[in-house]
Amino acid sequence: MDFSPQQAILTLGDAFYDPVAPADFPQTILRFRNDRAAATVGLEGLSDEQWIAHFGRFQPFEGSLPRPLALRYHGHQFRVYNPDIGDGRGFLFAQMTGEDGRLMDFGTKGSGQTPWSRFGDGRLTLKGGVREILATEMLQALGVNTSKTFSLIETGEALHRGDEPSPTRSAVMVRLSHSHVRIGTFQRLAYLKDTESMQALVDYVLRNLYTVDPGENPALTLLQNFIPRCAELAASYMIAGFVHGVLNTDNINLTGESFDYGPWRFTPEWEPGFTAAYFDQQGLYAFGRQPEAIFWNVMQLAGTLRLLSDEAPLIAALDTFPDAYEAALTAAMMRRLGIAATPLANPAALILAIDSTLRETRLPIDRFFFDSFGGRAPDGAAFDEIRALIADFVPVRTRDHPYWSDAGPCSMHIEEVEAIWSAIDERDDWGPLHAKVAAIRRMGTALA
Structure with a gap:
């Protein structure tokens, strides 16, 4: 499809946002470009230089927003109302039509200070960007309706943070989603x-x-x-x-x-x-x-x-x-198990049995779903109830994909996240990140 720029947000008027300027970064090193997502908005053909110009230097797309907009909002934070927030380290960069015909947004994270930054520097750590790639890729593969991490560019600044070793590397991230309007x-x-x-x-x-x-x-x-x-x-x-x-x-x-x-x-x-x-x-x-x-x-x-x-x-x-x-x-349980209900099936009882059995056995969640996909259940007496209940469902997805022959499931736990980051932080080795993204997408294909 061709890129179809939009600027629908401008119809709301300037009471909803503040025009801002992006930070001028010392460097723009492209670390991740999501060509799969880019194909859904007609941008997969951008060269790396064009990509950096738009998503590192924030050159506007012709016909879309002429300037970045920091959106205004309030919010309950841990149920305490805060009227002093808004886009403090991000902005709405562009709008366009997606492949589903709906409005899409490019929003940023780490793109510089805005009127809502308060005492923050408006920046994003490179680790934070890497973590967001891993989260969104895994959630998309598991069928969660999530924003897509579209771009990650390292920006060459040393950031100081209280919750990780500092100074640490900086980045600017762009996400693709259907909106940035919030409660x-x-x-x-x-x-x-x-x-x-x-x-x-x-x-x-x-x-x-x-x-x-x-x-x-x-x-x-x-x-x-x-x-x-x-x-x-x-x-x-x-x-x-x-x-x-x-x-x-x-x-x-x-x-x-x-x-x-x-x-x-x-x-x-x-x-x-x-x-x-x-x-x-x-x-x-x-x-x-x-x-x-x-x-x-x-x-x-x-x-x-x-x-x-x-x-x-x-x-x-x-x-x-x-x-x-x-x-x-x-619906989500049936999808992850690859099954559908028959007239004899009792989905509520199956969900309760899975809940109680997983609590009691402490079997890893991903292992359970890996072993159970396609209407099966793990071996052992602890899973007898699940096995009996799941027999009344019909498999709607097969285990033909090579993923199901793997020794175990593709998971995303904190130890692996930290190991992927350590390879980048200590050796500038991006191989483990790209390999993990490929493995997650392979799992997503098997689940779909």
């Missing part, structure tokens, strides 16, 4: 009691991100469309064994896409209390609490929409979340 974007307008801007934002989201008619009650239409997307997000995290770590309202995208990865982890075992962030001492965003956390965030969006709608229909919409989550959890 926090709505919270800011509710905080300001800006009804006119809220109406404009609701219309923007419905027409550009959902491509649906706003109807008689646009705020309700938005919430009704948003809830199943968030239910699917929560369910997909659980079945992937993924812990985002920072599920604040400014990190929940209105498209339901997972994005903005900081202290993420994949939990090795089915441990509900497993946390990703060392600073999440109360376990607010622990593995098993993520559906609750995401629903709490959805409720905050509903609260902002009272500016435009009566409360009763919004509450009725919120009441649909539990059923939407259960349906999404079942």
Whole structure:
């Protein structure tokens, strides 16, 4: 497809963003270009020099945004409201039409200071960029609706951070997603009691991100469309064994896409209390609490929409979340197991059996799904109940791909993340990263 530039965000007006200038980096060394994602927006043909010009020096795309825009928003951070945030080390760089005909965004991380940087330097560590590549590639392979890490360019600055050895290397990253509008974007307008801007934002989201008619009650239409997307997000995290770590309202995208990865982890075992962030001492965003956390965030969006709608229909919409989550959890489980239900099947009982058995046996999550794909179950008496229940399902995917002949599953745990980074940090060896991306994509092909 050909690149199709857009600038839909400009229709909202300058109350939603601040034009900014990108940082002028000492170096621009291309470390990762996602040609698979580039093909979905018509940019796979860029030379490395053109790539660096756009994604390291932020030369605008003709017909898209003439200047980068730092977006304004508020947010609950660990459920404490903060009106002093916004794009502090990133900006919206460009918009375009994707292969699905929907609006797409290029957003940055580490591209320099903005009016919302507060005391930050507006930069990204190279390690942070490498971690984001690994997170997004793994999640995409496991069927999670995620932003795509589009580009990573090393920028030649020495950064000082309190949570890793410093000075450390710097980078600028570009992500591709369907939007960078967040729950926090709505919270800011509710905080300001800006009804006119809220109406404009609701219309923007419905027409550009959902491509649906706003109807008689646009705020309700938005919430009704948003809830199943968030239910699917929560369910997909659980079945992937993924812990985002920072599920604040400014990190929940209105498209339901997972994005903005900081202290993420994949939990090795089915441990509900497993946390990703060392600073999440109360376990607010622990593995098993993520559906609750995401629903709490959805409720905050509903609260902002009272500016435009009566409360009763919004509450009725919120009441649909539990059923939407259960349906999404079942679909995600069936997808990862490669099976479908028959009239005799009991998906709810199978999910409960898997939950209790994985807690008791502490079998690694990835090992269980690897061994069980295609309607099987691991050997041993501990898995008798799962084996009996899964017999009532029908396999819809085979184990013909060579991946299923491997000795074990492709996983992404913290020890391997650190080893991949160490190879880069100590020897400037990017081989392990590129090999891991290839292995993850191979797994994704087998699962698909």
